Amino acid sequence: MSGLRLLGLLLATVLLFVPTRAGAAQSQRSEVKVTAHGVVTLAMDGPRVAYASAGRIYVWNVATGSTSAVKGEYSNATHSINASQVAIAGTRVAWIKRVAYGNTEESEKLYTAPLGGPAQVIAHGYIFGREDSAHAVGGWIAGAVGSGKVLAVSTWKSNDAATSHEKLSLITHKGLRPIVTGPGAIVAEAANGGHVAVLRSLAAWPADEPSTPTTEPTVGIYSSDGKLLREISLTTPIPPPPSSDGYYASTLQNSVALSGNRLIVLTETSPETGPAPWTWTTTLQVFDWTTGSLLQTWPLSFKPFAINAAAPLAAYGQYAAVEGRQLHLVDLASGKNTVVSGGAGSDAALGPRGLVYATSGGKGHGKLVFLPLSKLPSLVG
Numbered sequence: 001m002s003g004l005r006l007l008g009l010l011l012a013t014v015l016l017f018v019p020t021r022a023g024a025a026q027s028q029r030s031e032v033k034v035t036a037h038g039v040v041t042l043a044m045d046g047p048r049v050a051y052a053s054a055g056r057i058y059v060w061n062v063a064t065g066s067t068s069a070v071k072g073e074y075s076n077a078t079h080s081i082n083a084s085q086v087a088i089a090g091t092r093v094a095w096i097k098r099v100a101y102g103n104t105e106e107s108e109k110l111y112t113a114p115l116g117g118p119a120q121v122i123a124h125g126y127i128f129g130r131e132d133s134a135h136a137v138g139g140w141i142a143g144a145v146g147s148g149k150v151l152a153v154s155t156w157k158s159n160d161a162a163t164s165h166e167k168l169s170l171i172t173h174k175g176l177r178p179i180v181t182g183p184g185a186i187v188a189e190a191a192n193g194g195h196v197a198v199l200r201s202l203a204a205w206p207a208d209e210p211s212t213p214t215t216e217p218t219v220g221i222y223s224s225d226g227k228l229l230r231e232i233s234l235t236t237p238i239p240p241p242p243s244s245d246g247y248y249a250s251t252l253q254n255s256v257a258l259s260g261n262r263l264i265v266l267t268e269t270s271p272e273t274g275p276a277p278w279t280w281t282t283t284l285q286v287f288d289w290t291t292g293s294l295l296q297t298w299p300l301s302f303k304p305f306a307i308n309a310a311a312p313l314a315a316y317g318q319y320a321a322v323e324g325r326q327l328h329l330v331d332l333a334s335g336k337n338t339v340v341s342g343g344a345g346s347d348a349a350l351g352p353r354g355l356v357y358a359t360s361g362g363k364g365h366g367k368l369v370f371l372p373l374s375k376l377p378s379l380v381g
Helices: 002-026 373-380
Strands: 031-035 041-045 048-053 056-061 067-069 085-089 092-101 105-114 120-128 137-147 150-159 162-172 175-181 188-192 195-200 218-223 228-233 250-259 262-271 281-288 293-300 313-316 319-323 327-331 337-341 348-351 354-362 365-372
Touching (some): 041 348, 048 085, 048 092, 048 365, 056 092, 085 150, 092 137, 092 150, 105 162, 120 175, 150 175, 150 188, 150 195, 195 250, 250 319, 262 313, 281 319, 293 327, 319 348, 319 354, 327 354, 327 373, 337 354, 337 373, 354 373
Parallel strands (some): 137 188, 313 348
Antiparallel strands (some): 031 365, 041 048, 048 056, 056 067, 085 092, 105 120, 137 150, 150 162, 162 175, 188 195, 195 218, 218 228, 262 281, 281 293, 313 319, 319 327, 348 354, 354 365
């Protein structure tokens, strides 16, 4: 009898052990979430992915699979106006909604909400001449970024290219708390590890046609209490003014991402010496922002989704995701890159959990794809 009992215990142990191992393996698989409507923009912090779809803001937890909608009245009656940018930090979400009036005017509103709580407006602006950042007048809200305990945004006023009332502020449930003032405060581009990266460039303004900068852009790295920790000059040649035939010699765009001590800068130039097609030149530079040292420069074979806006960039660890007509995943240590998604304008985010990106779900649906961090090495190997 004792031998039979022992055999039974061994069999029970094996049966219990098998599903546990299967469950562990399943947790490493890709996760796909199909949404009722297309996903316009997204952001990720920890396991939570905030995204905009059909005029609403949702938060998808990739660890639990649960999804919740942000409460409150912040979408229009037809749910046709989406957030242009969303950020998430822990259990707090912020987003910017822009509404165009005619060809030249635009209103901007900054919202925030805790998970499970209602949305509230905490800032608003209005711009005349939104089609050209060098000739716009009004109040701007841009650069909503989030990570950990930090939600931040840039605000300013402009009269053509001249700016005033520039502020980099923390987003709180009570409103905006400025931590940096002056020209160096615009425009926030990334947050990570309690730090905020600000891209000082006219081309970073969210106009229909952001202007090529007239001076070399710089990036400022700030602590969450507003201390300037490092300033890095982006030594990219500034293109000359338009030629007599109306074409620019080139346009210049930059995108910025933070990952620990790494500052990743995407520089994108498009020589416009005549009618299309034009040839794009794109490079990724990796800096150690704590020292200011340039660590690597990687060329990319890449076509942007739009010539009048910088290609969105996300980074975590040794990986960067660059969005354009295809979504590229780049190994920052080797420069190797691969196309992860062929969907045009696929928005993406990278974090400790992995990569998440949005693409079409077919028949008007959207789709969110989550790839665990453990799967990324095999993609660019």
